[in-house]
Amino acid sequence: MPSARKLMVSLAVAAALGAAAVVVGPADPATAVADTIPLTLKNTSGSGEQVYVYVIGTELASGKQGYADETGAFHAWPAGGAPPVPAPDASFAGPADGASKTVQLPKFSGRVYFSYGQKLDFRLADGGLVQPAVQNPSDPNHDILFNWTEYTLNDSGLWLNSTQVDMFSAPYSVGLTAGDGSTKETGELKPGGYQAVVNGLKGQGGGWEGLVQSRGDGTPLRVLAPGHGIASGDIPAGVMDDYIDRVWSKYATDTLTVTPFKDQPDTVFKGKVNGDKMDFTDGTGAVVTSFDKPDSDSVFGCYNKLDAPNDQVRGPISRTLCAAYNRSTLLTNSQQPDADASGFYQDGVTNHYARLVHDQMKDGQAYAFAFDDVGNHESLVHDGAPKDATITLGSFG
Template identity: 70%
Template sequence: MFRLRRVLAAAVATLVVATGFTVSGPAPEAEAVPDTIPLTITNNSGRDEPVYLYNLGTQLSSGQQGWADAAGTFHAWPPGGSPPTPAPDASIPGPANGETMTIQLPKFSGRVYFSVGEKLSFSLATGGLVQPAVQNPDDPNRDILFNWSEYTLNDSGLWINSTQVDMFSAPYSVGVSDANGEVRTTGTLKPGGYQAVFDGLRSAGWGGLILDGPDGTPLRALSPGHGVATGGVPADVMNDYVDRVWSQYSSSTLTVTPFSHEPDTKYYGQVSGDVMNFTDGAGNVVTSFQKPDSDSIFGCYKHLDAPNDQVRGPISRTLCAGFNRTTLLTNPNQPDPDNSGFYADDVTNHYARLIHEQMVDGKAYAFAFDDVGAHESLVHDGNPSEAFMTFAPYN
């Protein structure tokens, strides 16, 4: 089924999230956003294999799932089956090493995939598209080098990210140009940063997240959210930190201010047994959280579920970010705005730590709510003239 990272899906509707990032209906310049904008793709990878592109998503005007060709023309998926049936070949030949090409992005909430060396395998279930599941050893795309960017283009502009929520793999950056030609980019690794992430995972004892290809070189590192399920990291890897958090807030208060534009909206957390209860300013309990396990923390779900509401969801997003960044013991006021103290505990999300360390701008989407405090690798413009994706060297 097609699932888009929640921050981009949020761009389609009115939403205020814990980051302070606000989308509130069409922007004043909405009429200037055309039906398609160019995506310029540059291949600086240094690799000679062919590249294949895929632009897959939901057409916002109709709500239909499908794909776009290089001209930005929408094609709806045919009906799927049970078991899933092969999807039509939606691939677009990509640029060779050292070359640049341009395709058109339509008003989609979707993903731009790219694969190196061979095409990806997609199928259609009765409910829609079945996408690659990198954590599944039986997935037909398991031995293919690929990655993707997520984007939403609508009447309020373009949101496009580089994401590592599911995996760290083929390196790339994204960018957007405004109407004046000013370009903003994100997702650019430091020189040597690609290999440094893999080396760092091994040094931290998290090398079990790394999946090698048939030639023995790394294809990707799974996120720890997938790694718990596959045995790449121990299921109890965050337990010691959680125990210390639970102990500290059994006798003190954790204050959460989930909206940067609403500094007077605060919730107060205290632990009682295995539950952390949050109260509002009047002392009313507004929501409660069971003591989370590592899987809940890395996946930002289960005991840290975040519904799209104005109370539990924003508190949960903030808690999830605090657990992953291990800032809950060092700052009782969350979210912590100072990234210099992120990932400083010995027990932390080393996957997220390493990826952020190796990004030129320090920004990444290393877990689902990495946008809390605007630390995510996302660029946005309300009147975009062009988008960019650049494949980087594997060093």
């Protein structure tokens, strides 16, 4: 089942939100997805600040990038510039605390942003929309409290997820009403969960406290994902090195078995460290791909030395490795992927950001790193014929 993240391409700077190629069959007229579906925004945040909402992405019918208003009508972005120029104001007012508001969600691959107390500053570059990059202290949105959800709505249905891949910030959950009338929801924090994540990182030691960003008055704005924290110098670059070294040592003598496809149990790859490479062989014993020893940044970002191309060999192996490194299961289980969440994050050297975020979710589901969907631990709702969708702004308390 494709997730919203699998269907989206999210570029960090001066780039637009675009749909990945999706091959689907013709829609059944009896269950065809309407051009827009109702999206109900519920505000249970406890905040008295004005909420601003944005629906931004790629209109799938035209392939153009832009935004939607409350009615679901599409507005294409005008041309950008160098340096980037201010984008048109794409915001509309969200519901007050304790209230709800229903708008129309169009067939986009995109994001729904929401901010508290202040509108976001979007710019247009020659290459498209510049997304907020709060790991940069000079980003104009750095001191604004905001968050976003990712979604794809197309003829095959709705994929809607809460995401913490880039940061953990203003809490929210997502949900939908399926075609059969049942409801699904995910992303809701436990009571006190927002502050528990912040306090957990502050008390972790080892530099993890550097991921917490606060306003001048001390109010927490967000926790950066550790990959961004390495890039900004807010967390030590070698924070995962000890674990990586132990994995490298183990598989110099042991064999790592990766079975990346649940529906293809006979597709098995064997991994072993040979010098500065971890080689993977197929059933014939032929080396099909090799990985350099990763660094912490590659682990947290699931890229660079753990690059995952959209193929049937290297990509699936890399996804599995990335999830296992972040969850610290490679030393305890040489059969991967490991789907048993009870064994995740048990090593002293682990992705403590992901550990705390998952621990504070009511259902344990989250998108705390790019391939958190390995084993279906992501915070995603999907239906092929959705009646409506919901985004609930959660409590900071």
